[in-house]
Amino acid sequence: MVPHCKSIGCNCAVVLDSDFCDACSHRHKTAQAIKEEAGKSLAERYPKYYKSVGDLTEVDVYAVHFLFQIQDPSGAIQHASKKLLLSGVRTGGKSQFKDIKEARDTLTRWLQLNPENQNESPHQ
Helix, strand or coil: CCCECCCCCCCCECCCCCCCCHHHHHHHHHHHHHHHHHCCCHHHHCHHHCCCCCCCCCCCHHHHHHHCCCCCCCCHHHHHHHHHHCCCCCCCCCCHHHHHHHHHHHHHHHHHHCHHHCCCCCCC
16 A cells, blocks of 8 residues: 555655655745744844844934944935934924935935946845
8 A cells, every 4th residue: 555645634645754745845944933033032034124122212213224234434324314214303393294305315315426336236
């Protein structure tokens, strides 16, 4: 008698020394990989999006720029980021709409000042 796959609902013949056919074995391995991935923290899954803050209990927008190594001699990217992160809540009394518009205008100016970066690859 030919051994059959032990997966529920599958009647495929299996090779000797195996309990599952190739298809069911692959599904089992894929399900196992998904479970292992689900067990990881978001920081482990997406390390570029998370930075360790060590023993800090608070962090400001400037520390965020430092942690994410924002490199821009003009300061335009940091300025736009600050406006977005704190839109409508800073002491200047500007509305969220105005802060976001100014952030957009600042980034547009950065693009004008850096046309050589237009064709840069995303991994540089």
